[in-house]
Amino acid sequence: NNDLTGTLPVEVSKLSKLTILDFGESSLSGTVPEAVGRFNLLRSLFLDGNEFSGTLPDTMGLLSRMQGFLYIFGNQISGTFPPELAQLTRVDTLYVNDNKISGTLPTEMGKMSSLRSLWLHRNSMSGTIPMEFGQLTRMTDSLDLSDNLLSGPAPSNISRLNPSSCRLQPGNARLSCPSLDDFVQT
Numbered sequence: 001n002n003d004l005t006g007t008l009p010v011e012v013s014k015l016s017k018l019t020i021l022d023f024g025e026s027s028l029s030g031t032v033p034e035a036v037g038r039f040n041l042l043r044s045l046f047l048d049g050n051e052f053s054g055t056l057p058d059t060m061g062l063l064s065r066m067q068g069f070l071y072i073f074g075n076q077i078s079g080t081f082p083p084e085l086a087q088l089t090r091v092d093t094l095y096v097n098d099n100k101i102s103g104t105l106p107t108e109m110g111k112m113s114s115l116r117s118l119w120l121h122r123n124s125m126s127g128t129i130p131m132e133f134g135q136l137t138r139m140t141d142s143l144d145l146s147d148n149l150l151s152g153p154a155p156s157n158i159s160r161l162n163p164s165s166c167r168l169q170p171g172n173a174r175l176s177c178p179s180l181d182d183f184v185q186t
Helices: 010-014 034-038 058-062 083-087 107-111 131-135
Strands: 005-007 020-022 027-030 044-046 051-054 069-071 076-080 093-095 100-104 117-119 124-127 142-144
Touching: 010 034, 034 058, 058 083, 083 107, 107 131
Parallel strands: 005 027, 020 044, 027 051, 044 069, 051 076, 069 093, 076 100, 093 117, 100 124, 117 142
Antiparallel strands: none
C-alpha cells in the first residue's frame, strides 16, 4: 500500500538494475508506459490495485527475466491480451483479473511453461479456451477465467488442475472445468 498518485513516469525505467518493482495498491493512473519493457533484470512486477487504463504495452514481452509474479489486476486496462506476454515463459503467477480486457485468449499463452497460477476473471474475454492451454503442465495452483464471455467446451487437456482450483463459471455460458472422473485412466 503506497500513497502514490499521478502517472507512472517513463523515467522509472532508468532504474535498470531493479529486480522487483512494486507500485501495487497505489492510486496511479494513466497508461502503463512502453518503457516498462526496459527493466532487463526485473523478476516480479506489481501494478495491481491502481487506476491504470489503456492497453498493456507489447514491450512487456521483453521482460525475459521475469520469473516470479506479474500482478496487473484491479485496474481499468482495456484492449486485447497482448500475445507478446507469452514470451514471459518463466513467470510463475499471472494475475490480470478485474480489468476490461476483451478479445480471445491468445494461443501463444500455451508457451508460458512455468505458469502455475493464472487469473483472468472479471474481464470481457470471449471465444474458447485454446487447446494450447494443455501445454501449461505446471499450472497446478489455480486457473480462474470466470466472469468473462467464454463459451464452448473446456479443453480436456487441462486435466492437471484440481477441479476445486479451476473456476471457469459463473459468467461463461456452457463452460465448465473437467471433472476428475474425466481423467480416470482404465
